[in-house]
Amino acid sequence: MTSETTDSLTITAGSEMGSVGAGFKDSGKNMVNLDNVSVVIPSYKSEKFIGRAISSCLSEGVVDRNIIVVEDGVFDKTSDEVRKFFGVVLYSFPSNQGAQYARNFGLSHVTTEYVIFLDADDYFEGGSVLGLLNAIDNNKSDISIGPWRYKWSERNGSIRYAREKNNFEWIGHWLNEGFHPPCSVMWRSRSVRTIGAWDESIKKNQDGELMVRGFLNDLRVAVSHSGCSVYWQHQSPNRVSLGSLEYSIEAAEKIYNQLLGNGDVVRSVSDYALGRFCCKMAWHSCLIPSKRRATLWRDRAIKHGYLKKGYNKKSNFLAAFFGVRLSANIKSILLPRLIDLIRK
Template sequence: MSLERSNSKELTPATPARLAVVIPCYNAAPWLERTINSVLAQIRPDTSDVDILIILADDGSTDDSVAVASGFGERVQILTGPNRGACHARNAGLAAAEQEGIDYIVFLDADDYYEGDPLISARRLATERKADMILSNMHMEYKDGTRKKRYRYSGQVEPETFFDGWTRGDVVNPAGILWRTDFVRGIGAWDESLARAQDREISLRAMFSRPLIWKNESGAGIYTRVNPNSITMNQSFPALESRYRTTRSMVERARGTSFAPSIPLLCREIYYVARAAFRTGETALGREALAFARNEGYRDHPGTLAHRLATSVLGLEWKIRLWKGH
């Protein structure tokens, strides 16, 4: 069932929606100036119908991140606090945006940035379509400066299409999703217990509330792979456990619904978690994850031909033990 929208404001081009960009930040000083400037660059005389509030939610940084943000003066609202994780920082930013009466919100990681005017065009499209979520293009950028351009989805996007696409790798990172503020609050906001898979969890969980989703084709978010503090790089037990727990939850919620066709792909992700767990010595987690996938009927061994052959004979755990983690 869709969330009730009785409390939503009726927005028209004559009464433009306000937009908040929440930047959760932990030790991102080398990239933060570029990130903030990419938002400020979209505030011009020809975009005066847009009211953008930038909120930096610092998560206990020990570098110069707060000083960098302070250099922008009143153009950036700064929240500070102890290190409690990116999801806590995002939720703190969300609460601050709600206090300001913000209608739409974007969560922009402190090392990512924008090109063009995706915020402006996404906000305008959200007002026009009365959408719960607007997706924008997201391109990958690597340490050597190379890029992988990614254009995913178009027009109105059904929740099942987005759900299935995400499980196939058509991911839209946080900078590429504009949320209606009361919608993201209504689904429970960000799960602060997670060490990893945070954007996957909230994005897929949102689909069960059947949001109205449209795709914005103007501008792009740039998702960078340059920050050693990035959650994506984390292979610790809490990170692997978070990946497993969130994916298992999606399998359990998808059973018997229109999202059920995506269960095999979710189980493939759980298989990858099991494989990573065995490699890092987290045997109990690996066994639990693999058993769950097998109980769901997943029998594949995704990987190279050598991996498939060896694992089909030895089993995943013993193959990794004997092949020294490969």
């Protein structure tokens, strides 16, 4: 293992040979080579979780030298934890550059045909990586999407499975909270680079924007039903995916404009899906609060024929009694607190 320091980052290089026996997994029929899969892990103040993420990669059969950790600012002992894993590659920035920058930087060092982007607090289990690889390879697709579940410190969520869809159906699915986290998605490296990789200008819903862009570019999607990727939920302010409502609305604006720029999408994605998405953004705008944005998104929802005041049963019920603006605050602030009190 060697280390090199430059003006911008510190590099810990991985083993040239890798671990003995690494890179192969028994699928039940024959040995499948995982040498062609890389995992990029953006890391920000993640010393408590990074070891679990790396261990899960190795347990799944990913070769150590194909695990690339990008430490986005040196603030804790993350690098010490990474160095416990011989052969894993670590890049450390002296200051924070943002999760998308870290992901793109890691991608620029990927030499394998396939790549997964794994947040430092998430992990794999049960043959998830092998399942994703089999799906993307056997179907000659650009993306594979596999099972995943939420995980809280006190409980486990149920496993969520993807269903086969065409790209227009995937867009409608993603617009309305049918997302799958990055840990459950494998990309053909060439394909994610071709569509421009991660958009570094947005700070929320980066994975949703990237997936929709992939669907718009006619990338082929396969589905795996093997294993499970775990999407860890906790209250740490250092989680990669946290961001304000304003950032979420900015990302939604970019996604919506991309959709409108593609006539085939406007004709093929259901008006209900587009309208419901716009209605939800109107509610979010009420929380900022921004009357101008709320009105803009509400008008868009109506244009798509979505005439409900809310985007689900709960918001429709509240809006009928309190109006959208007050209901948005009740739904986002008061109801969660009431639920917490009931649980206690």
